[in-house]
Amino acid sequence: MARSRDDAPRKGSNPGSAAATSADDERFRALADHATELVAEFDQSGRYLYASPSYRTLLGRDPEDLIGSTPNELIHPEDLDNSTSRFSEALDGMRESNSIHRLLHADGSWRWFDNSGRAYRTINGELRFVSLGRDITERHYAEETLSRRLAAEQQLLQLSGNLLSLDARQLSRALDESLAVAGQLAGADRAFLVARRASGDEGLDQYEWRPAADPTLDLARLPWLSGQIQTGRLVDCEILSELPSEADTDRSELADRGVKSLLGIPLHAASNQIGMLLFETTASEHGWTIEDITLLSLCADIFASSLDRLQRENALEDSRIQLIQAQKMEAVGRVAGGIAHDFNNLLMVIGGFSASLAEELPPEHAGKADAQEIEHAVAKASKLTEQLLTLSRRQVVSTQRVDLNATIQGLREIVSRLLGEDLTLRLEVDALLGSVQVDPGQFEQAVVNLAMNARNAMTSGGTLVISTRGRRIDAPEAHRIGLAGPGEFAVLTVRDDGCGMDEATQARVFEPFFTTREPGRGTGLGLSIVYSLVRQWNGAITLWSQPGRGATLRIYLPTVEGAPEVAAVMPAVLATRGSETILLAEDEAPVRKLLRRVLSQAGYAVLEARDGLDAVEIAENHSGPIHGLVTDVVMPRMGGVALARRLRGLHPGMPVLFVSGHPLERTAEHTRSVVLGNFLQKPCSPRDLLAKIRDTLDAASPV
DSSP states (O other): OOOOOTTOOOTTOOHHHHHOOSHHHHHHHHHHHTOSSEEEEEETTSOEEEEOTHHHHHHSOOHHHHTTOOGGGTBOHHHHHHHHHHHHHHHHHTOEEEEEEEEEOTTSOEEEEEEEEEEEEOTTOOEEEEEEEEEOHHHHHHHHHHHHHHHHHHHHHHHHHHHHTSOHHHHHHHHHHHHHHHHHHHTOSEEEEEEEOTTOOSOEEEEEEOOTTSOOOOGGGOHHHHHHHHHTOOEEESSGGGSOGGGHHHHHHHHHTTOOEEEEEEEEETTEEEEEEEEEEOSSOOOOOHHHHHHHHHHHHHHHHHHHHHHHHHHHHHHHHHHHHHHHHHHHHHHHHHHHHHHHHHHHHHHHHHHHHHHHSOTTOHHHHHHHHHHHHHHHHHHHHHHHHHHTTOSOOOOEEEOHHHHHHHTHHHHHHHHOTTEEEEEEOOTTOOEEEEOHHHHHHHHHHHHHHHHHHOTTOEEEEEEEEEEEEOHHHHHHHTOSSOEEEEEEEEEEOSSOOOHHHHHHTTSTTOOSSOTTSOOSOHHHHHHHHHHHTTOEEEEEEOTTSOEEEEEEEEEESSOOOOOOOOOOOSOOOOOOEEEEEOSSHHHHHHHHHHHHHTTOEEEEESSHHHHHHHHHHOOSOOOEEEEESSOSSSOHHHHHHHHHHHSTTOOEEEEESSOHHHHHHHHTTTOTTOEEESSOOHHHHHHHHHHHHHHSOOO
């Protein structure tokens, strides 16, 4: 502002006061001395000729100390050029000048002033400049705060609009990018969005905005902060020493990550606490005002709404996928049911005749061992048929109340051997878990299938965690998971830390015959069978996985009242032979031939019929008693159920044994109406057939 310090007045002298002799000078001095603004007079070089007493109250400076100096040392360096330029222009043009600049207070702070002034000449022709400075510090900061708030709200409005316009797939990717806006609004160096999963999974989804070289947020190493997230408490920490004593582990971890200040704002959606929006500063410590937190809470609301919408849309997509999966399984079931019938008939013929041949041949005959090998092959093929029927949810299922914990504990040794020495098994059970209604053997097979799947994913070692816990599940969550309704459920969790799965693999993981293993290393039925079994037990199964982060499968089974059942010990059949007359109805000639042979060799008199109508005709023309009916269920012209009802009119109380290659579910509603429990699934061995016939005849009332 100053042009030159030549001929400067002596410090402490006030030429203005010495020369002010006129009434106008006295009037000016009286007004200036009592002004609440800064009043000053400068010579043409920009040196103070007069400074009002208000300099003392507004800037903490003695006016007398300013005389002879220039204000250059008081003006903020960023404002100096503009102020000096305006001063020069005012002197050259003899006009008014206005400027806003900061002046240095004696305490080291900067104060904002709105200055107006004018150049004039004295009666002696000397060039002077008089200025008036109003303190606008509070107004300036209020306007600045308002401006920042309006800009921030504009950013939030734009952020909200952008997130609302995206679909679920785009939204998931955009959340990471949107965190940059939140981080900048917070004045942070890192921002993290942590959200609970809608499925009830105790895991968390995490989104990040941070420099690539900075470490990620590992909540497993921050137990105190994890607790705050779970309880939905605000975290406001300007310096790490403010953290409570119970957060010592977190304090050390945060310091190692270079964190100076930490702010965490809870996320709420529909009155539910769903996560937290976290900010970290690393360059310096940072304090957040109430206004800052209020603004960032609005930002958190936007993220909470977006996450809630994302979870809802994902749940809808999951429901659509579940429907498609159910339709696929139903289609496969229809095909498998038809194949199983014909296949079971063939297996029964092969197995029955090979068993008969093996019994007839002497021990030293070379063909006896061959016949036994055929029986073993039939047994293996029968297991494959069972898998296909289970896949279609049409297998014969015998459920009972089961203690899930005892079953899991009983499988420890088997699963440990299955995993091998390079993998670790950890069991975590809920002691208060209720019973579930499942088939014990099939449930054990389901657990083994899940363990094998996890083993194949952990090629470089790792830990398999199998845990149980009881949960109350409400209607919305039940719908998302795929359960029929709310209630109390036992949750079996199988979690591995293997290679994980991408989205494409997860979309097909429960499909029949889908496998990621090389040809010849698996049928691809393991998980699809587990899926089918769980659905039969009125449960649901969910999967969470990410590449490199392992996989978590959860089976939800409704709990039932009552203590677990103990399987009854069936008495041994002492005699399987008989002399009764049996009416045999079977449309498949090879199967009919086998059954006739087995029954005849066991001493029974056999009346052989090609189908239901043929059997009725034989029964009507037979003069003697008929002690029992052995019939296939599905036959042309007249099926086994209609045949049994027809013959009951001719022979009241006649016992009936249904034998079918079709699964029980298809025939049960018919067979139960005739005789409950007398059903034998093909393929069956001659020994099983004779035992079941003998049991059926002995249990019936005399004809």
